[in-house]
Amino acid sequence: MSNGEASPLLPSAKKGKGIDRSPDESIESTPLLSSSSETPGYDGDSPEPVRDDVSIRSRHSHPPSIHDAKKKTRRWPSFIAMGLLGCVAIAIIILAFIVPDAVQEYAQQAAVIEPTSLSIDSITTDGVRARIQANFQLDGSRVKNDHVRRIGRASTWVANQLGSEKAEIDVYVPDYGDILLGSAIIPPLVVSLRDGITTQFDFIADIRAGNVEAMRMIANDWLDGRLDTLRLNGKTDLNLKSGVIPLGTHTVSDTLIFEANKIPAIPKYNITRFNVEDGPLNGSMLVDMSLSAFNEYPVQLDIPELAFEIMVQGCADTDPFIIVAEASTGAIHVEPLSDVSASIYGIIHELPDSLTRACPDSSSSPLDMFLKQYMHGEPATLFVRGSSRPDGDTPKWIADILASVTVPVPFPGRTLDGLIRDFSLTDVHFTLPDPFADPDDPASSPKVSGNILVTANLPSDMNFAINVTNVRATADVIYKTKKMGELNLRKWQHANSTRVDGKGSDGPILKIESRIIEAPLNITDSDVFADVVQALLFGNKPIRLDVQALVDVKVDTSLGELVLKEVPAEGKIPVKPLPKGTIGAITPKIGSLRVVDSSPDSITLQALVNVTNPTPYTASVPFVNVHLVANGTVLGDGTIQNVDIRAGNNTNLLVTATWSPSKDRPSGRKIGRELISQYLSGFNTSITVKPHLNTIPGQRVLCEALSRFNATFAVPRLRLPGDPSGENSHFIRDATFHFLSSTATFTLVSPLQFNTLYLDFVNATALYNHTEPVGRILYDLPFAAPPGESQTPRLPVEWSIGSVGYDAVRRAVGGKLKLDAYAIVDARLGNWKESLWYQGKGIGASVHLT
Known part of the structure; x- marks a missing residue:
């Protein structure tokens, strides 16, 4: 037997620095195996093995007793059993009460589902068959609570995988009566539960539509903006298992809330x-x-x-579409x-x-x-x-x-800016305002008539027949970026159009022609209008008026007649300035003259006047009154009423003039007397026609602009009887001197066809060779000068005896000679009286003896 066999199984041990074996101990002192009653059962923990060559000494000098050895062998199994029982109890408590809540919280926070593709495999009679591809994983780093994260990771590590059987998921809308929105049949799925492990899904799901009325209500509320949130509730019964261990059937229900701005919108x-x-x-x-x-x-x-x-949309929101x-x-x-x-x-x-x-x-x-x-x-x-x-x-x-x-x-709208390519206005006719019209009446504004020619670009996608039949518009007339006025075509104007195909890359164009008749032109800025008039009168380059309009168009299409309202249009109207010398080319001529009213200080005359319009423009004048000015003094006014001025010659235009020179200032009568005297004497006289603030009643803005301009005309010569050419301006046609009776008679020619002029006083001197006095006439008895030719009574002559002029007259007895005359006369026409001077040259005088 070896030394190990001679040693006891549990030798006594002695505390010390070394461990020694005792040579005096007998081999039989301790049995090799203890009795069965003293041997503990297998509980998974065995006593530590004792090395053969080592003896453990007792801390006492004497060997231990048998009673102490028995006591130690019964204590260790009890401790182990109690520990295991406690662990099982604690595990049951944790698994039953703590772990499920922690695992559920962990799963909710750590689950990451990333859809990668959704495709419709086919459309069925009750829904669609969709192929769904997605990635799933648990990401523990998303869990905020440390204890939940540790418990969740441990639990899912142990479970490893979770599988489900085929399931049907129903989706309800709680806020709409818990109606069924739809159902989806999901095939069996298996997911990995370990942290960070990705499970890739790729499966076919059958999706069936639910309550169509519910879908309509939800969609309409969303489209009308009444849907702030959308709450969906999904329910299903899941038959779960982990590996091969069945976990039973569980009813799962979850609610998702979508905010309205997170719901997919109609894509742009x-x-x-x-x-x-x-x-x-x-x-x-x-x-x-x-x-x-x-x-x-x-x-x-x-x-x-x-x-x-x-x-x-219909007329109102409540009307059907x-x-x-x-x-x-x-x-x-x-x-x-x-x-x-x-x-x-x-x-x-x-x-x-x-x-x-x-x-x-x-x-x-x-x-x-x-x-x-x-x-x-x-x-x-x-x-x-x-x-x-x-x-x-x-x-x-x-x-x-x-x-x-x-x-x-x-x-998407399409702005039609730039649709109008060319815009022209020809054969322009102006109609001045009616002074007696109400302010809101279109007749109270000046009006424009003319031929409009518009060239419009047609969008290339409009390939259908179109014919413009009528147009109307409101337009701003602009000069040098400043608005001059507004052109208002309130009434439909007849139009016709012609489509012309474009050349090359140019699109088709539409030529529109229309004759606008008396479109009101409301002058809104007198300064801008004055600039336009000045450019027309004195400029030498064409001016450009810009037109920005909103046009209503009636068009005939295959769908019938359509009205396109407020089509934006821009155009340019080139206006040629008046030719140089236009004012002088007007050349007014007076055909007949009559007195219609008179007072001691004023007289009102009516005349038929012929004028030449050298401009390409025509005009209708309901009423215009202008001042007649000479030497800065208003001597009277002239009025034309209900007159149409055409291009070229205009005859028999009725003009009414009131002569009242003392009305403006006291010196006006003297200025007026001088002007009439010069005119009667055949001098070149002129008078200025000047608009004023009441030239066109009710049109103050227009009048302000016109009052800045005036035109000076030569006073037209009166046509005298027996002088068709109008070149003979002598009111004294001839004279007859009676040498022995020292009297003289004169043939007078009056331009008045309907009124008689009276001469109340005559103080006249006859001159020979322009400077030599012949004699003097002083006569204070009134006599008449009726219309046409007339003879004066015999007027007494006081000869300048001994003068050269007297000798010339004496030598001319029985013959003729040319004399000049200078006279001061008091003339009376109706109630109007004025003292005038007259100077005549080259008057043919016959000299009779008796």
Whole structure:
């Protein structure tokens, strides 16, 4: 037997620095095996093995007793059993009460689901079959509570995997009566529960539509802005297992809340093609357009051909929508995170009356309001709804959903700025305001008539026949960036148009011709108008008036007559200045003259005047009054009324003039007397015509502008009887001297055809050879000068005996000679009286002896 066999199994040990074996101990002192009653059962913990060559000494000098050895062998199993029991109890408590809540919180915070692709595999009769691809993992770093994170990681590490059987998920909308929105059948799935391990899903799910009415209500509330949040509740029964260990069936319910601004919106789109042309049937048009939009979601699907109704808003928000077109889409293939193109084909039938009829208490129809937004570049709103007559291949559930939801779609406006390329106005005719019209009456403004020629660019996508039949407009007339006035065509003006195809890359153009008649022109800035008049009168270059207008256009199309309102248009009207010498070329001539009223200080005359209009413009003058000015003094005024001035010669224009020189200032009578005397004597006299602030009553702004200008004319010569040419200006046609009786008679020619002039006093001197006195006439008895030629009574002559002139007369007895005359006369015409001087030269005088 070896030394190990001679040693006891549990030798006594002695505390000391070394461990020594005792040579005196007997081999039989300790049995090799203890009795069965003293041997403990197997509890998983065995006493430490004792090395053969080592003896453990007792800390006492005597060996231990048998009683002490038994006591130690019973203590260790009890401790181990109690510890295991406590651990099991604690584990049960933790697993039953603590771990589930912690694991649930861990799973909610650490779960990360990243959808990578959603594609529609096929469309079924009651829903769609979708292929779903996603990544799932638990990310413990997202859990904020340290204890929850440790417990969750430990628990999911132990469980490793979690699997589910085939399940059906129902989605309800609690805020809408807990109605069913839809259902999805999910195949069996297995996910890894260990932290950081990614599980990739790729499965096919059958999704069925639920309550269509619920979808309609939700969609309409969202589109109308009444949906702040959307709460969805998902419910399902999951049969779970971990590995091969079944975990039973669990009812799972969870609620998701979407904020309205987080719900996917209608994507922004671009119209890449838009073409409108006449349809194959009368009263129809075809629309062909393409849209492009970016799909920002990882969704892939094929959308079948769908049919829609295109509508516009009625007069009021409560009115039903008005269907204007039917449209259908081609098949659309949607790729994730990429551009999507769609082709849309539409047909517009004859427009309904509700679309073109004016709304109550308004002059605009629903079509007018839509086109106004579109033509001003603002997004116009169309409403799109699934067709009530879908294609036969469209599944019923899709047709029901689309037909129950109306989606507002912004239709990008197209500003028509620059549509009008050329704008010209020819054969211009002006009509001055009627002074007796009410301020709100268009007749109270000056009016313009003329031929308008407009060249408009047609959009290249408008490939249908169009004919402009009527136009009306309101336009701002601008000169050098400043507004001069407003041109208002309130009444429809007849028009016609011609379409001309463009050359090369140029698009088609539309030539529109119209004759505007008496369009009111309201002058709003007298300073700007004065600048225009000055440029016309004294400039040498054409001036340019800019026109910014809003034009209403009536057009005939295959859909019928349409009215396009407030189409923005810009144009330029070149206006040529008046030729130099225009004022002098007017050359007024007086045909007849009559007195209509008189007072001691004033006289009112009417004359038929012939004038020449050298300008290309014509005018109608209801009433104009101007001042007649000489030497800065207003001597009277002239009025023309209800006169049409044409280009070229204008005859027999009735002019009324009032002569009242003392009205302006006391010296006015003297200035007026001098002017009339010079005129009667044949001198070159002129008078200035000057507008004033009441030239056109009620048009103060216009008058302010006109009052800055005046025109000076040579006083027209009066046509005397027996002088058709009007060149003979002598009012004394001839004279007869009676030498022996020392008297003289004169033949007078009066330009007045209807009134008699009276001469109350005559103080005249006859001259020979311009300077030599012949004799003097002093006569204070009144005598008349009736219309036409007349003879004066024999007037006494006081000869200048001994003068050269007297000798000339004496030698001319029985013959003739030329004499000059200078006279001061008191003339009376009606109640008007004036003292005038007259100087005549080269008067033919006959000398008789008796």
